[in-house]
Amino acid sequence: MQPRDPEFRARIAAAFAAQGLMATLGGRLVAMEPGRCTIEADFAPGLTQHHGLFHAGVLTTLADNACGFAAMSLLPPGGEVLSVEFKTSFLRPASGLVAVARGEVLKPGRTLTFCRADIFVRDAAGAETLVATMLATMIAAAPEAR
């Protein structure tokens, strides 16, 4: 996939930094290629559901961003995205040291971009387990343009 904005990494880094929620959850933008984005967060007691595992909402948030930034990487200069909708399936309990969301663009478009993300947990030995998967639709538009 070909980026239409050579400065897409800077544009996405700025958007990431502007998201208050990423600081709150400890999210890190660890990889960014055209049409692909990886976001991680370390386990912390402040990210848990009632069994002490990663909350589904945390996994979904990381995956939403991984999809959104993957979509944004293919837009022209100034391009931003909003989440139209997403669905997440939770395959296994998310017990691990790091949550890793890898998003990719399935089909770019002028208006809509279709994405998917896989969400893993990584253990102390670096082994990864798939714990959830997402399908997402992103729209390239300012809020008022919907």
Next chain:
Amino acid sequence: MQPRDPEFRARIAAAFAAQGLMATLGGRLVAMEPGRCTIEADFAPGLTQHHGLFHAGVLTTLADNACGFAAMSLLPPGGEVLSVEFKTSFLRPASGLVAVARGEVLKPGRTLTFCRADIFVRDAAGAETLVATMLATMIAAAPEAR
């Protein structure tokens, strides 16, 4: 809908309190009836996406919990739930002072409970606007039982 556990409110309050993420996001359990649950969070800079609005991940987290606790309210004593999957559609930008997720059970079951949630933002005058909606599937089981 009839609760099978007269102590369901205490059971849910304990689960809510055990979720580190609810403290992190400032979530409040504001209403709990059999098959229905409302969770709110005040706007804060730490809950935002890159336009300064409520992040889709925050809205989804509140709705996931509203659905999960609505499902849990109908289980027998000791019953807990896990999220199997959910889908959220984002109808409008979520600009407001408070995010409000109202979850309800569509169909209870021994194993699976189907739920829906509507997510609103409330402004300073108390007016609410629907900003998102969720369909969710919950499973009544400990993690190992899947």
Next chain:
Amino acid sequence: MQPRDPEFRARIAAAFAAQGLMATLGGRLVAMEPGRCTIEADFAPGLTQHHGLFHAGVLTTLADNACGFAAMSLLPPGGEVLSVEFKTSFLRPASGLVAVARGEVLKPGRTLTFCRADIFVRDAAGAETLVATMLATMIAAAPEAR
């Protein structure tokens, strides 16, 4: 909700008639109001899954159309829609004489329209049971415009 095309019923009737699949499944457009549409199909052995009940694909097809035409009813003259995505939850086995999909617009838009549908089965006494529910996103555009 206000239609922008006073001839919306004729436009939708023509689109319905142009769908070969509706004739194949025996679908009937039984009600059409601005932002709302109801489609039915009688039970037949050719519509079944392997237990002899309505196939999930039939219920989904009726609901997709009920949502699509509900969205189309609010577009300007000439407006057509395509399904961007939908999710269906199957609450109960769909045993009955008639399948009834009632679609409605949750949020109209120039580009995207968000819809939901409830799907019922009706028995010989006319009683209806909710068997499935859908959230759908429709786009107002010709295929090449995506």
Next chain:
Amino acid sequence: MQPRDPEFRARIAAAFAAQGLMATLGGRLVAMEPGRCTIEADFAPGLTQHHGLFHAGVLTTLADNACGFAAMSLLPPGGEVLSVEFKTSFLRPASGLVAVARGEVLKPGRTLTFCRADIFVRDAAGAETLVATMLATMIAAAPEAR
């Protein structure tokens, strides 16, 4: 993935043959391996939406079955599945001679099986284009067991 029933192909062929809808739509079970299933249908005027392309409901039906049979292939003797829910994203208009749904199991389970399917159209030269993708949840149970 290891089948627990050496006769899984016969069990699935019988279920496929018992689905009236597959005969109605001209569905063919063209490949069946443990945890994987491919179903095809030739284009026909009776399978169309209002632009004369494959109807989203046809693509979804084929993918639902591809996921369901992929899940069923891993169950013990006698095992059947029901669709709990699925979501389909429609990436491109489905114009082609054959619709092909390839389903696979992401995570098998005693109760729930998580699946995904990709849906392609094949042209006269045999080239395939991805037109839709599905995430599905299946439950291993008779209807009354939900």
